[in-house]
Amino acid sequence: MLRSPIPMVLLWGEHGVMIYNDPYSVFAAGRHPRLLGSNVLEGWPEVAAFNAHVMKVGMAGGTLSFRDQELILHRKGVPEQVWMNLDYSPVIDESGQPGGVLAIVVETTDRIATEAALRESETRLRGVLDGMGESLALMDRDFRIIDMNAEALRLEGRSREEVIGKTHWEAHPDADPALGEMFRQAMATRMPVEMKHRYVWPHGRVSWISMHAYPVGDGLAVFYGDVTEQIEAEERLRESEERLRLMADAVPQIVWVTDADGRSEFFNRQWFEYTGSKNDPFSAAQVAADFVHPDDEAVTTEAYDKARRTGSIFEVEHRIRSKEGEYRWFLVRAEPYRDPRTGEIVRWFGVSIDIHDRRLAQEHQQLLINELNHRVKNTLATVQSVASQTLRNAASTQQAKEALEARLFALSRDHDVLTRENWEGADLYDIVEEALAPYSSRGEDRLHLEGARVRVPPRMALAIAMALQELATNAVKYGALSNEAGMIRIAWNVHSGDTGPRLHLKWEESGGPAVQAPSRRGFGSRLIERSLSQDLDGKAQIQFPATGVVCIVDAPLT
Incomplete structure (x- = not known):
């Protein structure tokens, strides 16, 4: 038990005296170390009824198992809602009878929160997709249209019922045959394809459509748009760039981009809020000279030069000066982005994560x-x-x-x-x-x-x-x-x-x-x-x- 990386606690005797390993002390948070050696009903009074049932079943020789059990615990002085996978089994003493209960505690709060966030994200994604200025259609492996966003339906000029569930050829019988061949090529090679083609819509309107098909899972994601009006295409591009910046600004850490030579191309809002700087730094070298702690400047420059020379990931820990003049430790990591055609590094995408409290701990x-x-x-x-x-x-x-x-x-x-x-x-x-x-x-x-x-x-x-x-x-x-x-x-x-x-x-x-x-x-x-x-x-x-x-x-x- 003591060597296990999984939180475990032995509830010994009829009162459930708590003996646990180091991972459980992390789970116990502020209740450790006074929790060690205490009776479980007194150590966790807010869930005493739950633990009393566990002790009754375990001391009778039974086992219990709970998945994503929701409880309210006071680990840091305040009530917090947590979810856990809990497994209880009796431990036999020298008399051959249960002398205690072994509990394996795996907290799943983060996963539950992640799943909730994922559901929320999917809802947001639907909103984002429906708010896109570009049409999107999703096809399964049989080229059957399984979903379309609002823009695609608007461009189609038809209701969902008239399109969803039909194959590309059933929904668009008058489409250029080359378009169907393009979809087959994308599905067979699992490589993205694109083309522009002239299309006559069912309602008679003629347009030039720019089509991009990307393999996604077992099917295809097809992006297309009316490029008859170049102004509309440029507006969609501007909106796309704005969404990217909003997403980067929503990240709680510093996000930055440089070109292959280290010249700055992008810093998100967190950089300016932390450093108080009004303008983008000219280059990574300027960041090291003006904002990195003097004692860390040499190792930062050396690591960055090595990453550029070898094309490897750039990673270093250094202190960055805040707008108040204080220095905090950051884990800085950047990965190179290569030109798909030439393989040459054209950009560095990096993030600077605040690890000051972890370093002090x-x-x-x-x-x-x-x-x-x-x-x-x-x-x-x-x-x-x-x-x-x-x-x-x-x-x-x-x-x-x-x-x-x-x-x-x-x-x-x-x-x-x-x-x-x-x-x-x-x-x-x-x-x-x-x-x-x-x-x-x-x-x-x-x-x-x-x-x-x-x-x-x-x-x-x-x-x-x-x-x-x-x-x-x-x-x-x-x-x-x-x-x-x-x-x-x-x-x-x-x-x-x-x-x-x-x-x-x-x-x-x-x-x-x-x-x-x-x-x-x-x-x-x-x-x-x-x-x-x-x-x-x-x-x-x-x-x-x-x-x-x-x-x-x-x-x-x-």
């Missing part, structure tokens, strides 16, 4: 990965050191287990504090309070914390937490927390040193059993002194007066 992701690697290595090194020292100095396996668990638990609690602070440091009061929380009992006032709110770096936070854990453990076994009357006072302050601010912290026990200095220094004492003295370039001293253990720490805050 990729850079941020890499930064997070590097930072995570660094922190994991440091944590593992700390765990390795604690484990090694604990095992080396333990008198028994049970003692080693208890000591190691306590030290790792202290490290874990301190990591919780640092995680809440994004590992940029932590408040010393929170560190001390978290480290001593297991030793505080309700209704007792035996732990006294005195000190200002001081932020300490992550490394110092870990060292202090480990030291306090060792001191508290010893206090429970032998010191102030081993009876009902002892107390512990932890006080700290910040004072100026020769190289900057320094932290002074004092642990002082009182009211416990009389203290005697140990005959040998255990690992706990060495852990405190080494971690605070060596690792933090500070000073640590543990004293054993009869009234109670005292530990004094002095270390730089930077």
Whole structure:
């Protein structure tokens, strides 16, 4: 499941605890990562009834499959209508009974939207075809007329019923025989053909018709028009060019065209809105010099020269200056258009796609990965050191287990504090309070914390937490927390040193059993002194007066 490129989630146990792979985290969007490990009914409350049915069927050993299931999800804080292909099957546990349900989630929202857009596009296309100034007729493989646009019917001067469904020869018995042969040639060779011919319409009007037939699917698309009036033909051409510009201006990215030598022929509206330029750039070289970031100009020019030299696709990522003076990253791609007769490149059709947000996201992701690697290595090194020292100095396996668990638990609690602070440091009061929380009992006032709110770096936070854990453990076994009357006072302050601010912290026990200095220094004492003295370039001293253990720490805050 974890290796699959398809979004999958395991709903484990009767409550459907969610365990999923990376593609599902993308599907979950803003709900990840808090969704991981949550119960499915609580994780997706807006579709709780749907998921309850899934869990009931799956835990009973049944399977479910939905295609283009419509649901309303709150993945980014707002309700959104989505469609999905969903497959659910039970996962058998060691007892042979369903222990959970595996869900395969493939979102089809884009396809549904695309199909809707396609239907809308087809409607628009019918409007465009009916608005064309040129006649269009569609023929099937038997040369039967299956559709005509409005202009064709107007030119015909007949109703649809009189033409649609008839073959070319049935509908136009008086047409030039060469026209029928032209259609047969186009159908046989699957190559476009054209001709101009004189035609007498059924109502008696004589015209010169320009005819172009193009193979489309199994049939032909036949464009034709009355070219008797050249002015009308020129007007149709102008309208066609205007439609092309409108279509290019509707594209949300920058669209451009240059000739074979890089001289500009066309830039759509998006270019002028983004750059604020009033005039078309003279050439691609001028774009690189005036609008591309200076650091990207050389690589852009090199890639463009190579594409022109080899006739390959031109593709590069560079930054383009906006009208506000800011630079954003664009993916620029252009393909050459060749003269059908000579094969020579005559134009470059290009598009510049804004990828600025994607670039920033990729850079941020890499930064997070590097930072995570660094922190994991440091944590593992700390765990390795604690484990090694604990095992080396333990008198028994049970003692080693208890000591190691306590030290790792202290490290874990301190990591919780640092995680809440994004590992940029932590408040010393929170560190001390978290480290001593297991030793505080309700209704007792035996732990006294005195000190200002001081932020300490992550490394110092870990060292202090480990030291306090060792001191508290010893206090429970032998010191102030081993009876009902002892107390512990932890006080700290910040004072100026020769190289900057320094932290002074004092642990002082009182009211416990009389203290005697140990005959040998255990690992706990060495852990405190080494971690605070060596690792933090500070000073640590543990004293054993009869009234109670005292530990004094002095270390730089930077």
